[in-house]
Amino acid sequence: MARTTPHDRPRTRARAEGGPLYWKVAARLLDELRDGTIPPGERLPAERQLAVHFGVSRETVRQALEVLRRDGLVATDRRGSHAALTGPPVAAPVRLTFPVGARSGDPDACDRTAVAWETPPPEHAAALGLAAHRPTLVHHYRSTAADGSDLRTAVTSFSPVALAEVAELARYRDRADGSDGAQLRRAYDWMRRAGLTLHHRDSITRLPDGPSVRVTRRVRDQYARLLEITDLLVDARQDALVYEFTLPAAV
The missing domain is CATH 1.10.10.10 (Winged helix-like DNA-binding domain superfamily/Winged helix DNA-binding domain)
Known part of the structure; x- marks a missing residue:
């Protein structure tokens, strides 16, 4: 590593x-x-x-x-x-791809991602304790089927704590222009390497006007500080919602 x-x-x-x-x-x-x-x-x-x-x-x-x-x-x-960097190696991180549960099981799905420095959704701003119209790092994810219909969409807003503690996330501020292709797949690895213990809490609700379900994820550290909040929408008619976690063995 x-x-x-x-x-x-x-x-x-x-x-x-x-x-x-x-x-x-x-x-x-x-x-x-x-x-x-x-x-x-x-x-x-x-x-x-x-x-x-x-x-x-x-x-x-x-x-x-x-x-x-x-x-x-x-x-x-x-x-x-x-x-050819030198020095002691960093311990191999647990692989937990961000955002958890976003990837569709459809092999023909087309995934698109973007990162922007923008005002988050009002619900996210309130949860993160951000003042009105204050921007933060926001990650957008969209997975579409071959016919162009949405399979999954996700919006993640990162907290000031995450940006202050995780250097890799902070560096995205100056290049978060909303262009396609920006990847934060290793965001959870970066958080762990910054010394943060991650606690995931997911709330799953069925939307009243259709077959889709909403997953609201809040990730906190060992001090109960909120690091990020994600809203993931899944078309339950076409896809199964699968979570996969890998934990390190005790040493």
Whole structure:
């Protein structure tokens, strides 16, 4: 899993502030190396793929990789470039994909996600203790069948506590533009790595005007602080609602 050293992040991050575009790309790529998106030793995507991912030219990606290579954070051999962070490994997290229960069982379903910095739904704002019209990080999920009909939709609002405690979530503030494809699948892993114990409480109600059911999830930490609230709508005619939890064995 991800590995970190006390001085890898500040050096690259400090140069990125106000520096050339390739330094900023290097800092963003380092973030992904550190949070385990690309584990140590694993081959990095091709320059062309990284260029599309970061929305820059291949030359900019090439310069960013050279910055990380000089710092010893990326190594290149005949197989290509791969993550080379040093230091003690972070313990392997329990895999609990966010948002729980959102994925449909339909193999032909089309899933879309987006992250925005926006005013949350009123019910979410009240639960999170946010003042009127105060924005926060909001995740949108939609799963549609082959005919375009909705199978599942989910809206998640994160609390100020989650954004303050979980660095990976906080970094999304400046890039949460509502564009398609934003992924927070490892949000629960990030929370656990930040030292938070997660308590999930789900309330399931059938909507009166149709066959759909609403799942309202509230996730709190060991101090009973609310981290996020999710509203998940499921078409009960077409899909089964399945929850899968994996707990670590006692050691």
